[in-house]
Amino acid sequence: MSSLVERFRPLFYPRGVVITGVSSHPGKFGFAALHNLLCHGYEGEIFPVNRDGATVLDQRTWRDIAEIPPGRADLAFICTPAVANIETLRACARIGVRAAFVVSGGYSEAGEEGAAAEQELVRVAHELGILLAGPNGQGLVSTAVKMCAEIVPPYPPPGRISTVSQSGNILSSYMNYGQLTGVGFSKGISAGNGAALGLADYVEYFAEDPDTDVALAYLEGLRDGRRFVERAIACTGRKPLVLLKGGVTDRGQRAASSHTGSLASNDRIFAGICRQAGISRAETVEEAYEVAATFATQPLPRGRRVVILTAAGGWGVLCADACVRAGLDLIALPEDLRTHIDAVLPARWSRNNPVDMAGGETRDTIPELLDCIVGHEGVDAVIYLGLGIQAAQANVMKSSPFFPGHGLDRIAEFHERQDRRYAEAAAAASSRHGKPVLCATELVYTDRAYGNSAPLAVAESGRLCYPSAHRAVNALAHLCTYAAYRQARNGG
């Protein structure tokens, strides 16, 4: 285990957590923190500290940190007011705590006095050998130990994405997307003021963390831009880094006498640096999540050659436009592939890319088509559209007054089973051939209405079902760009 991974272990894999400032008032941070930690089944021991020793959420609390048996907790989750925290850190260090997440505000975000208090906090943490996260942060999650140490509740399913955010509510958004789609996280942390640990430090750690396949970050400002770029390059040399940056619109033209200076907007420079560092830069929070989730659940493509498989025309046409705009290579179908498809589909199919089945599919057509297209050596990635329409038909039949008579029960059941099969076939072809296969359908939104079997099966395969073709195309384009970056630098 690298020393960096070891250094972060008490923060993300603590054996026990001390929570300070635990209150019996359900509106307080200290109460919420204990509640969220208990609810999500944290695997380690919990040591709530309450100065009256009151019972909170049926838990005994400790009046004094010094009473906690030493060596049982290695993380402190600090919700006490800023003035108390230097003493708190010292007391925690004495019982063997090695990392602290400071929720409390009143530091550098609160003016000069707060900034001085923050410096003192960093100094003391350093002196005690405590890894200091925050202050003024929302908290952290680590699914390997079922730890939801957060003052707001979103807790994601387990997964391979790890994220750091300079804004707690963007962290919440990522966690919420994880809950909604099922593509989950290994770790998530709100950097708060980033007094000791900044974005660059977390990115450096995620790059080495064996439980992380994809790093995802939300950035507003950097203390040391060049150091961040160095860490980002080190990360993208091993695994993708998806970045959302806030505050990119210019505060006005720079005073500059040179032409270069007058063209050097913050956003243009940042865009160029992202390309140089192999960072996958997203424009919106949902794009950031979807791109990270795609990296986490699809193999990297070897090139940009895409085939679209669609159940019907319009979806394919719009998707083709999106591919061309995104710089993907919508290939002409290789002759042998066309011949193969001719043998499977009736003559009315499109005979080109997009492969529009035009309703010609029968029971086993789609799994066979997916396998032969994905497996073709001239194809790097496949987008599959129209998944779920049979299951949607089944839903209509099941709520019909004629149901279950007239054979409706049998055909509805068949439709649902077929659509589930298609989703499974897409995932299987992707895994078998090591190429991305992205399924897109707006029927992903039926979850609450009736739960269409196709997007449900995509989710069960551990992948993201995209709500539209263009969102699948955009995610795929990010994969292609990153793959090309890796190939150009270290042969992939």
Place this chain on the structure above:
Amino acid sequence: MPPTLSEYDSKQLLREYGVATVREDLAADPEAAVARATQIGFPAVLKLCGATIAHKTERDLVRLGLADAAAVRTAAVDLLARKRPEDGDAQLLVQAMVRGRRELIVGLVRDTQFGPCVMLGMGGILAEAMRDVVFRMAPLTLQDAREMLGDIKAAHLLDEFRGEPAVDREALARILVAVGRIGIEREAVVSLDINPLIVSGTTPIAVDALVEIAES
């Protein structure tokens, strides 16, 4: 605004870093200008050149397409007459006339966040209006520089275009790498513009350049 190197000294710095520049030489008086122009070849370009002269076009200090010795002599006399006391030891700069339809801009800027950054843009003197520019943080690898070329929106102008051959992309990439090295190695360089960088045949050539330096 920080002080600048003269156009000639700005390109001397570029030449030290292996950037191809227009053939040029300084001349103190009209006769010397004629002699230099004869060596370099006609048509020639004549400019008034000095460390404090940053905006020659605005002051009408550039004479293009001078066909012969007589034209150079006349232009030299005229330019020297426009010299102002604050121009200091300004001299005549005699240059070859570089032809090429494609003009680029290459520059260096020091960003408060990311330090020295290199820019490539289309359009030369139109660059600020076109805003088709890309940046990278110095130092640049050759691969970083190659990718900059591809990130320009009008990147197809670097290919074969209306009878002009494709730009020597490797030569252009090496210029970008060199400008990045200047940013890393020459701390006194505050900013650098190569504008225009004209593509002559296949070769990008620095025709005009301006280096801003830190006040010592």
